[in-house]
Amino acid sequence: MHMADALISPAVGGTMWAATAGLTIYSAKKLKNNLDEHIVPLMGVLGAFIFAAQMINFTIPATGSSGHLAGGMILAILLGPYAAFLVMASVLTVQALFFADGGLLALGCNIINMGGFACFIAYPLIYKNIVGERPSQGRILLGAMAAAILSLQMGAFGVVLETLFSGISELPFSTFVLLMLPIHLGIGIVEGLVTAAVVSFVWKAHPEILALAKSSASAKAHSHKPLLIGLALFAVVAGGMLSWFASTHPDGLEWSIKGVSGKEELEAPKEGVHGAMAWIQGKLAFLPDYDFKKPEEEKEGKPEEGKGEKKGESWPEVSAGKSLAGILGVVMTLLMAGAIGFGLRRYFSPSKG
Amino acid sequence: MGNIESSLLNIGYLETLSYQQTPLHRLDPRVKLLTTLIFIVAVVSFGKYEITGLVPFLIYPVVLIAVGNLPPGYLAKKILLAAPFAFFIGIFNPLLDRAVLVHLGPVGISGGWVSFASIMIRFTLTVSAAFILIAGTGLNAVCLALDKMGAPRIFVMQLLFLYRYIFVLTAEALRMVRARSLRAFDGRGLGFSSYSSLVGHLLLRTLERARRIHLAMLSRGFDGKIHLLRPLHLHGRDVVFFLGWSGLFVLLRLYNLSQWGGAWIMGLVQ
């Protein structure tokens, strides 16, 4: 679910970065006020624990595949929302830097998708309300499952929205949603089971562990602040994106809506999977268009709906002469880059010969 | 299990790379961080059909990999390994966007393929930039840069602690997984209940360790406030690096050097 820089635009990346930065500063402030200084080393090693635990797999019977833990919910349960958010952010940062698991500009998106929703919405809204002050095995299971499923669905939805508003990928809203959400429903169920199992295990051994989360969260036992912040954030981000999108692509909003409800040339998607599959098939069966006039039309007029294309992005000009020049230029650039690189290498590490 | 070992090796290797003493490594980490971000924003800000304008940006990774003595083969492997997500989203573009955009002689290339190629080029560029940042700077220095640039101290410490204990905890997890696999036969014993028990034990040990670390910190006078004693000094070469590269990125973003170069060659030929 980690988003790559290649698929986002600066506007989307920047917006989500701003949201992440805001949440990070807010969480840090909250922790400073309620600092049980035990939490400092605890956060660090729990982050490392999540990292290590993610690399342990279990076989899922009858599928032949394996699953593993994502960890956002466990962190929220053990540390409370603010500390857990910071820990998730740190884990994702290390993954982005060392494993190219997610881009640096997209890091803001990933932190919100995989940390923000879990800590500030799913945890306070679902888990805490279900499990409450007196946890039991059953309630832990129910709470963890519901919270994990919700947070993963929201995260997956976030990925869809961020990709959509970036305009780099052609995937239309409904296709993408149909790809992401069911898969992450399955993943959410697994995550919920793992979370519940591990939390129960630890809770049976050390019941006081679950109390730490309360002491590091805000003073009031049932504060809804984290939840309100989460929802407000979600609203601001979604609203901001929508308005940005609408302003730069006046037809864009219309287009997206059409994209969800179906284009004129194709059947509107019927209910259920069949309708969606038929719709997808319809799009894919579209014959490639060898119409020479097409690019010129696009240049003059507004982007048309249907045919699954453009949203008013600026176009590279596509005359034959220009494309040849472009290709020549690319080749030249590559050759020069190669020469420079080779030359520099010899200069800076002569021992490598 | 190979997963754990290879991850450990990967982090260890990147760290070893960051200890080299090349001109790249000696630069101020704040400057490297900012330059990387500007690079990524410039690359990502192109329209989705851009290819020729992107290619000149390759100069940045090429130069820094050479100057910083970083292994290009290793980077290439990394890019390939990380590519699937971008690839599988990107591959929908040629499927969905079939209107011909460009002609190479008699062959028409659809917009979808062009944007797909653009995606893969962006991917290569941005992953390279992140690699150069971490291999040419090291996480400790990056954290220091973040701290000096205003990130909350507790987040910076979190990153440092996390990094510090990744090795310890992954080694512990590795031992446990090895021990389990030696007693698992015919695929039995690797299922969910042994897994949750293993992870549960690892978590308990982690909590215990956190308690001991906390005691060790208290024993040396820790009162909640974390002190970092590492001053950073900006030198002329740092400023030159930053202004030079940022200026270049802006230039390349605004003017398509590939087109110019190619048109110039064609002009020569004619």
Next chain:
Amino acid sequence: MSHHIIELEDLHYAYPDGNQVLQGISFRITHGEKVALVGANGAGKSTLLLQFNGCLLPASGRVRIGEMPVTKKTLTHVRRTVGLVFQDPDDQLFMPLVFDDVAFGPLNLGLSPEEVERQVMQALAAVGAVHLKDRPPYHLSGGEKRAVAIAAVLSLAPAILVMDEPTSNLDPKTRRQLIELLKTFDHTLIVASHDLDMVLDLCPRTLVLKEGRIAADGPTGAIMQNEELLASCNLEKPLRLQGCPVCHPA
């Protein structure tokens, strides 16, 4: 100098689960003494060590460091005076670089950067680890980690050094180097250990702990020859004092 005296008066301590770990411990250690604490696993050694710097506070009885009783209010002063080196160096070296770990204590005391630098270099020099100062802790060998962990405590300039199993997991040569190093320290030294040969080398006085009580307190030489006492406490004679297996095969 009275501030170097450690005094325990009828110390009792129980874990939250009710386990009575320490049941009436009393002894007195004077300035410059090197004392070993030996006993079975579970006898209460580690728990007792944590009482010296206030990580754990007694349920009843008293701990006094110099003139100062160890209470919640005196913790800062106590921790300047008593340095505790834990069993696992990985628990103690949590900063990004060795320098940072050794500087951690002095920085917390509020010393100026120059003073901190001086303390750090002195401490590293004392353990022979100056060349390690810019390395991250996870790249050190077991012996190097051990040395740095000790330096991290020495930089506080404590008068009393308390160590939990300092020679565990060390190869023979490193172990010997550590023992020689500890011999050079002027500090009051309290060492909890299973390594009875080291105890023989290093500590003239030994306290034997059995089931939360002091079973013996006296000169190391005498205690290590007392086979009956040792056996009753899950111990045996140091290997050096046992018969040579070549000359007298069992």
